[in-house]
Amino acid sequence: MYHKTLLSPLKLTDTLTLKNRMIKSPQSTMYWDDDYFMSDRVIDFYESIAKGGVGLIILAGILWYPAHPGGIYGALYDDKYLPGMKKFVERMHRHGCPVFCQFHHTGPSSPSDDKGGRPFGPSRLEQEEMASPLPYLHATRELTLEEIEEHKRRYIDAAVRAKEAGFDGVEVHAAHGYFLASFLSRVWNRRTDQYGIQSFENRTRLMVEIIDGIRERCGEDFPVGVRINGEEYGAKGAMTLEESREIAKILDKKGVCYISVSGYGFGPLPMTYVPDYFPYPEPEDYMKPYMDRYRGDGVYAYCAEEIKKVVNAPVVAVGRMDENKAERILSRGKADLIALGRTLWADPEFPNKVRDGRIDDIVRCTRCATCEDPPRGARRCRVNPAMGRETELEIKPAATFRKVMVIGGGPAGMECARVASLRGHHVTLVEKASRLGGRLFLASMIKGSDVEDVKPVIKYLTRQITERSGVDLRLNTKGTVELVAKERPDVVVVATGGTYALPDVPGIRRWNVQGVKTMSKLAALPLRVLGPDRLNELTRLMLPLGSRITIIGGQIEGIQGAVFLKKRGKNVAVLETSDHIGEGIPPRYMERAADWLKKKEVPISTGVTLQFIDKEGVHYRDDQGRECFRKSDFVLVLTRQTPEHALADSLRTIVPEVHVIGSANGAASSLIVHAIAEGRAMGVNL
Ligand SMILES: Cc1cc2nc3c(=O)[nH]c(=O)nc-3n(C[C@H](O)[C@H](O)[C@H](O)COP(=O)(O)O)c2cc1C
Structure with missing residues (x-):
C-alpha cells in the first residue's frame, strides 16, 4: 500500500x-x-x-x-x-x-x-x-x-x-x-x-x-x-x-x-x-x-x-x-x-481515491486562487464546478438517453462530454487537433507551473474522456455541418472557443503584428514535442520576437503575456483601450503582477486609442488625447475573446437542439473556471 x-x-x-x-x-x-x-x-x-x-x-x-x-x-x-x-x-x-x-x-x-x-x-x-x-x-x-x-x-x-x-x-x-x-x-x-x-x-x-x-x-x-x-x-x-x-x-x-x-x-x-x-x-x-x-x-x-x-x-x-x-x-x-x-x-x-489507488482520477487544485475571488463572495473552485452547487450539478442518470455530439475538446467540451456520457447519453466528442486540451497547453506554457499549474486539468479530463467514460472520441476531426448532417445527433454542443479578433486599425495585418491565433499555430508543434514546461524553459533561452514588444490588451491575456515576456528579458509595454486592466485575473495574482510589472518598469497605458501600426511600431493617442508612438520590433495582440457562433448558427437548421458553451460565448465565459462550469452545467442538463 x-x-x-x-x-x-x-x-x-x-x-x-x-x-x-x-x-x-x-x-x-x-x-x-x-x-x-x-x-x-x-x-x-x-x-x-x-x-x-x-x-x-x-x-x-x-x-x-x-x-x-x-x-x-x-x-x-x-x-x-x-x-x-x-x-x-x-x-x-x-x-x-x-x-x-x-x-x-x-x-x-x-x-x-x-x-x-x-x-x-x-x-x-x-x-x-x-x-x-x-x-x-x-x-x-x-x-x-x-x-x-x-x-x-x-x-x-x-x-x-x-x-x-x-x-x-x-x-x-x-x-x-x-x-x-x-x-x-x-x-x-x-x-x-x-x-x-x-x-x-x-x-x-x-x-x-x-x-x-x-x-x-x-x-x-x-x-x-x-x-x-x-x-x-x-x-x-x-x-x-x-x-x-x-x-x-x-x-x-x-x-x-x-x-x-x-x-x-x-x-x-x-x-x-x-x-x-x-x-x-x-x-x-x-x-x-x-x-x-x-x-x-x-x-x-x-x-x-x-x-x-x-x-x-x-x-x-x-x-x-x-x-x-x-x-x-x-x-x-x-x-x-x-x-x-x-x-x-x-x-x-x-481520501477515497487515495485509499482505492485511483490516483490518476484525482482532480487537482491548480492554485489559481479563484476560491479567494472575490475575497468575500461564496467560494467557487475552478476545477470542481459542483463545489457549493452539489445538488444543482449532481451527475444523475438521464431520463432518456440521447445522441449527443460535442464539438471542441477544450475544457468546456471535455467536461460536458464526460458528464453527459456518465449520465448515459451516447456522446461523440469531435476535436480538430490530434489531442485533447485545446488552448490549455498554450495557457499552461505561458503561466508556467511554479505557482499555478494547469497541466493536471488537461491530464485529468483527458483521462476521464479516454479511459473513464464511454465517449466516442474523434480526434483530427473537424466539427462541420457535413459531419453533423451525416451523424444526425439529437443535440450538438459547440465548444470550439471564441475568436481572438484583431482590432480594426491600419497596419494590423503587417507581418510584425500577430495575435493569439497565429501564436497558437506557431506554438502547436513545439508544444506537442516539448510539452508546456520545457517550452516555457526553452523560451527563456530563445524567443525570436525581437527585443521591443508592444502588447495590445491589458486584461488577463495581455498581463500574463507581459509577465511572460518581461521574464524573458524583453522590453515590454502594454496598451489597453478600456480604462481598466487585469480582468480575469484573480486579485491574489493581479495585485502581485501589477506590482511586479511596475517594479520592472513595464508601462501600462489605459484609455488609449490605437491609430495605426507601421514597421516602426504603434501609433496611438493616450487617455489625454495626445499623439504617442511606441517603437516596437513586434506587436502582440492579446485582447479578450469575442463570441463565435457561426458554426452553432449554421447547425440550427439541421439539428433540433444546439448549445454553445465556454469561450465560444466570448470573454465572460473564457476562463478555465467558466469553461469547466459551463461544461458541467450543460452535461447535467442534457
Ligand atoms: C479561501 C480560504 C478560506 C480559509 N478560511 C479559513 C478559516 O476560516 N479558518 C482557518 O483556520 N483557516 C482558513 N483557511 C486556511 C486553510 O484552512 C488552510 O490552512 C490553507 O488553505 C492551506 O491549506 P491548503 O493548501 O490545503 O488549502 C482558509 C483558506 C482558504 C484558501
Whole structure:
C-alpha cells in the first residue's frame, strides 16, 4: 500500500479514532444563510466532503459572538442556531465522519467592531503602530478585563452548544491574526496585565481559560483541538518558531487532542489572512530563503515538525498537500495528521481515491486562487464546478438517453462530454487537433507551473474522456455541418472557443503584428514535442520576437503575456483601450503582477486609442488625447475573446437542439473556471 501512514487510523481520544490521517482543513465557504443560519448549501457541500472519506471535518467560521456580516459565517452564540447545527452534524455522521466546530472571530483584524467602532484586540494600537500598512489592518481598541471575561463566557457557552448539537469536538482557532492569535503575538499584544505579553503563561492565559472552561462544562473527555501559527512573518514582533513551541508545550500540558500548525504573514506580502504564498510572478527577495520549503513540504510543514519534537499531542501539518507529500511527512514522523483545504475543495473524493489507488482520477487544485475571488463572495473552485452547487450539478442518470455530439475538446467540451456520457447519453466528442486540451497547453506554457499549474486539468479530463467514460472520441476531426448532417445527433454542443479578433486599425495585418491565433499555430508543434514546461524553459533561452514588444490588451491575456515576456528579458509595454486592466485575473495574482510589472518598469497605458501600426511600431493617442508612438520590433495582440457562433448558427437548421458553451460565448465565459462550469452545467442538463 503506497500511502500506508496516510491511510492508517489515529486514536485522537479514548472515544474518538479517526479512520485515516486526513482532516478537512477549516475554510470559510460563505455559503451560510442570512443571520448566520445553517443552509442546505453548507450541508450539501460538507456532505460531499464527508462522503469522500476524510477522517475528520473541521467546520470553519462559527461565531461565539454576533459580529461580522451574515452569509460569511455560521454561529452558535444562541440556541436558535442549534436545530441547523444538529441537522448538519447528523448528515456528516451518516457517512461515518466525525466533525469538529472551529470557533471564529476576526478580532483585531476586523475592519471594525460590531458597533462600527475600532476593532477590539488585546491592546490599543494606532494605524502607524500596526504591523504593516495593509489596508485590512485598522487601529484597534483594548479589550477591558470585563470584556475579556464576557468573550470567554460566550466562547464556552458556544462550545457547550456545539456539544449539544452533536459535534465530536471543537477547534479553538488561535491562528491567522484573529481574536486568540492576537493575544499570543507581540504584534498585537502589548498588555502588561495577566493577559499580557511578558510571559508565555500570560499570553496563553485566555486560550487556556477557554480550554479549561470548555472541559469543565463539556466534560474532560470532550475533544478540544487548537490551531496556532507555527510562525508569523513580515512584522516586528512576529511570533517566532521558538515562541510557538513554548505555546504548544503549554497546550500539550492542557491535554488538547491535537495542535494544528498553520502560519501567518503580515503584509506587504505573502501568507496573509489566507495562509498561502503565491510567488507570482517571482518570489520577493525576503521570501527566497523560504522557497526550498515552499517547493518541498510546504511553507509551514517545518513548523509542525519542530513543534512535534516538543509535544505529545498529535500535530497537524497543512499547506498545499498531496498524497505523496502527506505520506512523506507522516512516515518521517514530522506530523501525525494532515489538514487538506483546497485539495478537498478540488476533489472531495480525494481520501477515497487515495485509499482505492485511483490516483490518476484525482482532480487537482491548480492554485489559481479563484476560491479567494472575490475575497468575500461564496467560494467557487475552478476545477470542481459542483463545489457549493452539489445538488444543482449532481451527475444523475438521464431520463432518456440521447445522441449527443460535442464539438471542441477544450475544457468546456471535455467536461460536458464526460458528464453527459456518465449520465448515459451516447456522446461523440469531435476535436480538430490530434489531442485533447485545446488552448490549455498554450495557457499552461505561458503561466508556467511554479505557482499555478494547469497541466493536471488537461491530464485529468483527458483521462476521464479516454479511459473513464464511454465517449466516442474523434480526434483530427473537424466539427462541420457535413459531419453533423451525416451523424444526425439529437443535440450538438459547440465548444470550439471564441475568436481572438484583431482590432480594426491600419497596419494590423503587417507581418510584425500577430495575435493569439497565429501564436497558437506557431506554438502547436513545439508544444506537442516539448510539452508546456520545457517550452516555457526553452523560451527563456530563445524567443525570436525581437527585443521591443508592444502588447495590445491589458486584461488577463495581455498581463500574463507581459509577465511572460518581461521574464524573458524583453522590453515590454502594454496598451489597453478600456480604462481598466487585469480582468480575469484573480486579485491574489493581479495585485502581485501589477506590482511586479511596475517594479520592472513595464508601462501600462489605459484609455488609449490605437491609430495605426507601421514597421516602426504603434501609433496611438493616450487617455489625454495626445499623439504617442511606441517603437516596437513586434506587436502582440492579446485582447479578450469575442463570441463565435457561426458554426452553432449554421447547425440550427439541421439539428433540433444546439448549445454553445465556454469561450465560444466570448470573454465572460473564457476562463478555465467558466469553461469547466459551463461544461458541467450543460452535461447535467442534457
Ligand atoms: C479561501 C480560504 C478560506 C480559509 N478560511 C479559513 C478559516 O476560516 N479558518 C482557518 O483556520 N483557516 C482558513 N483557511 C486556511 C486553510 O484552512 C488552510 O490552512 C490553507 O488553505 C492551506 O491549506 P491548503 O493548501 O490545503 O488549502 C482558509 C483558506 C482558504 C484558501
